[in-house]
Amino acid sequence: MKALTLAAAFLILAAGGLSPADAARKKVQIPNRYDGNWSIEVITESGICDRAYRYGVRIERGQASYPGGDFSISGRVASNGAVRAAISNGSATANVVGRLGRQGTGAGTWSTDGAPGCSGRWNAERRG
Template sequence: MRLIVSALAAGACLAGAVAPAIARTSAKAPDRFDGTWSVEVITESGSCDRAYRYGVIIENGQARYAGGGDFTVTGRVQPSGAVRATISRGDAAAQVVGRLGQGMGNGNWTTSGSTSCKGRWNAERRG
């Protein structure tokens, strides 16, 4: 479960974590949120670790963890900046919602499965 919470910086939201999310099928100009983001994940309730910070890469509205791992990520950043994603590993999953803006973003997350946790995330654009 700790790895699921870690991936939230994916996903954040963004989805993001770890495996590429579902790719867009149409070719278009880069999304305004494309780039590298640093995401801080904070646990507000439950037995998950207190805080994490991870890199997330967004490409064409799809987020992926900047590192490696064995997570499944589905979700995206909408052109409006709205973030909705699911990050899962085994029977554990985290639902991520929030919004990205100009150079920053934030939102909430909750887990399901054998460990129940919830909290918030904050993102800052790095490149």
């Protein structure tokens, strides 16, 4: 499977006119198998934060973003599905870890830095 992934990456780079060495120097980002739209359910298990939220998150070339605008996401989904992100709203930040699976679902945990001291879990489903 790894050889197939590397071969596919090489074909994508070659089609774009770049050798693998050129791509490495230019830090070209290859599409990630988890790219697309995801519905994320965030559940608070500890602390005084709201009980639950549901957000639409977009992943493009492994980078997560939220088009809603009332908070920001800085995060990454690795090629193996590992998720590491920070979600910020004003001075509050939640650290997010977990994993997306190949079946179009994912899960993990989150916790805030400092006040109000909340933590919980999240679930994800691929959309469209």
